[in-house]
Amino acid sequence: xxxxxxxxxxxxxxxxxxxxxxxxxxxxxxxxxxxxxxxxxxxxxxxxxxxxxxxxxxxxxxxxxxxxxxxxxxxxxxxxxxxxxxxxxxxxxxxxxxxxxxxxxxxxxxxxxxxxxxxxxxxxxxxxxxxxxxxxxxxxxxxx
Amino acid sequence: xxxxxxxxxxxxxxxxxxxxxxxxxxxxxxxxxxxxxxxxxxxxxxxxxxxxxxxxxxxxxxxxxxxxxxxxxxxxxxxxxxxxxxxxxxxxxxxxxxxxxxxxxxxxxxxxxxxxxxxxxxxxxxxxxxxxxxxxxxxxxxxxxxxxxxxxxxxxxxxxxxxxxxxxxxxxxxxxxxxxxxxxxxxxxxxxxxxxxxxxxxxxxxxxxxxxxxxxxxxxxxxxxxxxxxxxxxxxxxxxxxxxxxxx
Numbered sequence: 001x002x003x004x005x006x007x008x009x010x011x012x013x014x015x016x017x018x019x020x021x022x023x024x025x026x027x028x029x030x031x032x033x034x035x036x037x038x039x040x041x042x043x044x045x046x047x048x049x050x051x052x053x054x055x056x057x058x059x060x061x062x063x064x065x066x067x068x069x070x071x072x073x074x075x076x077x078x079x080x081x082x083x084x085x086x087x088x089x090x091x092x093x094x095x096x097x098x099x100x101x102x103x104x105x106x107x108x109x110x111x112x113x114x115x116x117x118x119x120x121x122x123x124x125x126x127x128x129x130x131x132x133x134x135x136x137x138x139x140x141x142x143x144x
Numbered sequence: 145x146x147x148x149x150x151x152x153x154x155x156x157x158x159x160x161x162x163x164x165x166x167x168x169x170x171x172x173x174x175x176x177x178x179x180x181x182x183x184x185x186x187x188x189x190x191x192x193x194x195x196x197x198x199x200x201x202x203x204x205x206x207x208x209x210x211x212x213x214x215x216x217x218x219x220x221x222x223x224x225x226x227x228x229x230x231x232x233x234x235x236x237x238x239x240x241x242x243x244x245x246x247x248x249x250x251x252x253x254x255x256x257x258x259x260x261x262x263x264x265x266x267x268x269x270x271x272x273x274x275x276x277x278x279x280x281x282x283x284x285x286x287x288x289x290x291x292x293x294x295x296x297x298x299x300x301x302x303x304x305x306x307x308x309x310x311x312x313x314x315x316x317x318x319x320x321x322x323x324x325x326x327x328x329x330x331x332x333x334x335x336x337x338x339x340x341x342x343x344x345x346x347x348x349x350x351x352x353x354x355x356x357x358x359x360x361x362x363x364x365x366x367x368x369x370x371x372x373x374x375x376x377x378x379x380x381x382x383x384x385x386x387x388x389x390x391x392x
């Protein structure tokens with residue numbers, strides 16, 4: 001085995017070792033590294049009570065209700081398998097709308113209601129002009 | 145029989161710095177001006193010839209800078225990894241210089257990616273920054289670039305042959321799949337991949353200036369790397385001459 005070939009094998013082994021170490025670390029991180037809980041995670045693992053968490057999913061169609069005080073909004077977050085009711089008092093982001101992604105920061109109540117202290121809109125990977133979207137979405141861009 | 149010759153014949157032919165300079169000197173302005181022209185065309189197309197997005201409105205145009213910056217930040221580190229392997233395995237004489245030349249523009253594009261993403265995130269998500277998987281791993285890549293720049297400079301100043309930064313360059317490669325798959329493995333605020341090998345979820349009307357920008361920025365990147373490599377070779381030559389004159 002030439003010296004060159006020996007070094008090549010060593011480098012490849014080092015690459016494999018680094019990749020394996022990273023995979024181990026990442027699989028251990030799997031849950032902690034998640035940015036938010038989905039409603040079905042909550043249904044499966046129980047309510048994470050007493051600490052601040054993030055809840056993410058789609059705003060269920062027809063679920064957004066604005067309270068009489070003008071700042072409180074209630075809606076349901078769904079991931080297709082489970083749903084969670086959410087209440088939030090404050091200014092919602094511009095892209096917050098039904099059938100769109102949302103990430104809410106806050107705490108669960110023992111009743112299962114999620115009280116959000118902050119809302120983030122989650123954009124999906126689809127990009128299209130308004131006239132293309134018009135066929136599928138009744139929503140339009142903010143300027144129009 | 146050497147394996148290096150068989151695997152990378154073209155790289156091997158460039159092992160001679162003189163031969164490399166003979167090719168790099170005329171190539172640099174060509175790459176630079178073609179890249180600059182493509183970026184200008186891409187900017188014009190992206191700013192005036194494409195429709196706004198149905199949800200994001202005009203902010204969608206940031207993707208024409210953000211996506212090439214992200215790809216070049218990751219492509220740059222791939223280049224450092226390849227140069228590091230070429231250095232450690234085949235002792236390629238230009239590999240250390242190539243890795244150092246790539247590091248600074250790579251770090252710049254990583255920073256550009258983070259800044260444009262932040263500017264896009266404020267109106268889209270409602271936040272400048274969140275510690276989500278994609279954002280955090282990209283920030284880590286920027287820090288790893290900075291560490292590589294410091295390490296490679298220290299190594300070069302002490303007369304090292306670049307082997308220590310090369311080991312770091314290979315270890316840092318682990319970030320690339322993490323960045324790529326962070327949005328698939330974990331729940332993240334950042335959306336999933338829009339562009340795959342065969343399909344894209346970006347409408348063609350919005351997508352088409354992106355390949356122009358991508359090609360333009362890539363050519364500019366290559367031109368900057370060649371300029372930096374030539375400058376480093378010239379500096380090494382000047383220093384060697386100074387040492388010879390001091391001895392004489």
